[in-house]
Amino acid sequence: MLTKRIIPCLDIKEGRTVKGTNFVDLRDAGDPVELGAFYAENGADELVFLDITATIDNRKTLVELVKQVARQVNIPFTVGGGIGSIEDVSALLNAGADKVSINSSAVRRPGLIDELALQFGSQCIIVAIDTLFVDGIDWVHTHGGRNITPLKTIEWAKEVEQRGAGEILLTSMDTDGTKAGFANQLTAEISSNASIPIIASGGAGTMEDFYDVFTLGKADAGLAASIFHFKEIEINALKNYLAKKGIPMRI
């Protein structure tokens, strides 16, 4: 049976993991390669590396980092942050990334999704959507929720699929950082209308939150950062918990 995926997200700044971690058993918890390999060994189904600085100077650092990760990690991994062109994607895939995630560049120029899907195949193009509920409607936002766009989240999700996105990474800015659970209602609405997988992100605080996002939220994958980094939840324990509750898991 196809399993639901659990995905830790590592935020990268100048080649280092930021936001901190609580892995006393790692030599260097700030080393994304070591942390990624640790997760791969300990139940993660996939990894996402998000370059939060994403400046041109850091591009080369990121490509080098991707090479290091690809040498060490034997599960799929995605790289995102500041990707805006075919050249960017080509460099990251050639360095060993399995997928890339694009966000504000797709909002600025939606045709980029079509171009990337045609050039590299839909399977490696994830479109990340940051969403915030404003005046009764879910709107796409950029810049970590600071900038509202004229795009309605539900419409935009349909559009990115039609343009060739292979998966959608949906982050609710309403729930992100709250640890009060994922945005299940919106996730379910988008997932029900999509034929591509939806990775839900933002709000995970407990194991039950993951159960809810896979059942109520109809998500195909659940992504989180700090609860994994600070070992509030261990991935293997989470997967065992979900499997016992009947969610298909790779154990």
Add this chain to the structure above:
Amino acid sequence: MNIAIIKYNAGNVASVMYALDRIGAKYTWTDDEKVIQAADKVIFPGVGEASTAMAYLKEKKLDQFIPTLKQPVLATCIGMQLLCKHSEENNTDCMGVFDVNITRFQSNTLKIPHVGWNSIQARGTNDLMKGLNETEFVYFVHSFYAPVYQDTSATCNYVQPFSAMLQKDNFFAAQFHAEISGKVGQKIIQNFLDL
């Protein structure tokens, strides 16, 4: 050991190379028939679209050459589909090593493509799953599949049972991405190299 990875216009082979690096295997990425012919093992990877890939292989005459190889050949994902008889993807005639046709998943309830970790089950003779359990999880990304038939060496279930692996004479094929399928994938590649 001398491994040739067939170079053509399908896909991102970096992951395959890194998987071989992790095992410590040496390889050459080439479309030179002489180099491929001389290799102990041949890997035919790929991510892409069938008709574009076949057009390229025909132009390079690799479509005639690959089926004549005598050493162990491992084909993955689109590589596996190209070794079958025909693909429904843009109505493409393929190489016909495996006597089976590729069709598209059809479902009103399940998402297409089939993306993620799914379990495979060994069936009949399967030299690449030696040392693994009867059932193991591997990583898939595909919309087209080979039905289960006589050369199916592992099955998977999505929409309906389909061929996760094929094995016939010196040809071995996997629909999933062994190169990013964790320890299981690594073992499958190791088993291929140990043949």
